[in-house]
Amino acid sequence: MEIQSANFSFLREHDPLLVNLAARAEQYCHSDSNTCIIKLRQFAERLAQHIADQTEHYQAEDEAQIDLLRRLEAEGVISREVAKLFHNIRKGGNNAAHTVKDDRREALALLKNAHELGNWFHHEFGNDRNFRPSPFVPPVAPIDATAELRAKIAELQALIDETQVDKIDVIDVMKAEIERLQALVAAVGKKRKKRVIKPKRKPAKTIAENPPIVNPETPEDIPELPPIAAPNIPISPQKKVEKSKRKGWHHGVIGIVASRLVERYGAPVFIGSYEDAHDAEQTATVRFSVRGIPEFHVFHSLEYEPIKSIRNKGGGHKAAGGFTLPAANLEQLRQGLREFADRENILPSHISPLINIDVRIDLSDVSMTLLQECDRLQPCGLGNPDPVFYSENVRVLAQQTRGKDKVKHLSLTLDTGNSEKLKAIAWRWGEYCPVPDYVDIAYKLRANQWQDTTSVELEVVGIREATGTVMKSSQNLPKQLQLQYNPAPIITKFPQWQKLSEAPRPLPRPLLLYGCNRPADKFQGDVDCDRPQRGRDYQAIVLWSMPPSFTHLQWLIAIAKPDYIYLGSHIPSLPSIDQFLAQVQSLDLENIKILNLLDLAQQWWVAPSAIVSALRELNYICDFPPTLPLDGELLRMQKWYSIAINKIAVILADQK
Structure with missing residues (x-):
């Protein structure tokens, strides 16, 4: 309605x-x-x-x-x-x-x-060029039908109060005295609160004693994390921090950083921040925060005599700790940690991120009902972690990176095996895109709300290349992909070319504005944007940038039939090889019967030949002329966008 x-x-x-x-x-x-x-x-x-x-x-x-x-x-x-x-x-x-x-x-x-x-x-x-915005009309407050009755009640209550004044004078005096005493008590309480400072202690993190399941190994086509050998436990003292907090990390942050590094690399981490000496007689110190792994006992390492003898105050437990150290003893600390690692027989195989799996399920079992059952375990936290599920041989339908330039996340679309799809997100894993087509995956369940719809989303905590037979039997087989690629019609009218900066003003009309990031608001009057209307002859075309390919340019000239083309200087930004491959893989290629190559090229503003080259690198068979390797196609596209006008005229003249 x-x-x-x-x-x-x-x-x-x-x-x-x-x-x-x-x-x-x-x-x-x-x-x-x-x-x-x-x-x-x-x-x-x-x-x-x-x-x-x-x-x-x-x-x-x-x-x-x-x-x-x-x-x-x-x-x-x-x-x-x-x-x-x-x-x-x-x-x-x-x-x-x-x-x-x-x-x-x-x-x-x-x-x-x-x-x-x-x-x-x-x-x-809108289609109304004569539209004039009307002033904002504030919504009218609903009429309260009981307002008059409540006013009458208030009047009667006031009358009653007046008749009871004499009786309640004493009560009013007593109330005033009580309020004065309560205010005095409150003031004393505030002063006491200001004097008493209770130290806040964070609960120590516990590590399960049961043998954990190792995080899926990094597949060959995912960049490997640098292995950290046992004798070389990383020690990362931060650059010296001056009094201004803006010039370095506060020591309270380094514990968070240490925890993230342990999650990422599966290695014990010692990370510290410099503290300035307060006078000339004192020496600069480094305050360390330490996080360990099950095989590396943090407290024992701090009590190891070669380390204990060179550090200042400190302490901790099996999984975490902290201490201060004279900055001059950093090299001795490194040597002591190497000796401790050798004594405890810390092996390179121990340096691997670990994930504790609660239950193995099929991805088709994931549903809102299962999510609601998990919600009954709330509140989840350190002593009661979220349940972690594990599914094998999951097919990745699409993947892409999301987020800002500095922090990229990996977004996946997964096949549940029952003709349905599930969305998954791996926070801060954007550098691993693309992942293999089939993976074993560990995850938590999350609710994803979009407008009025709530669905289940997976939060990925571990991933590795699948070891199932389905992946092995099909991953190396080339796949056929049908392309729609219509050649441009014959050009019957060849325009004159001129730089936009040197074009006469005003530009002739009707005008067609075309190009990457073209600014439509700068051109007024009889102007069409992007696609020419068939049967309409344009006086001129403004190319804010070159089209994605020569074929696109032929289509424009053949349909618009302009007298002039004014070429701008804008050059679209080109993706890297990894970014472009990830962009192509984000397409649901398995369910696309025919891929419209020209339309996709204009949406992404890349050459059709570059898309085909990427598809061929992804093991797809395409009915298309031979292409260069992807890096060669991207380089050729860069040269195309900066081509000179005289060369364009020569190429078009060869088409006559």
């Missing part, structure tokens, strides 16, 4: 659901501000998906709102001001989803932000 809205009805031509979500937000603005803000978050998420779809930047339905907004802003689709409005609603929605605070002011402010976004969207993507 469609709901009427005072501020958002003009969005109906784009999507009635946008109007419904906004109207619901208006209804709840005064009575339930939390629900109002959550509806606005859903409104903003759907609006962002519309923008991505309209501008051909849509990637996946489950793409996080923050990632989509950052990508749209980085690619120039939305301005910084528009992105700020989106982020205001996103942050407000996140807070409303986790708190029950009733904040009508924030709800009203976010409603205004949503109204501004709606006006901007309709102006940019």
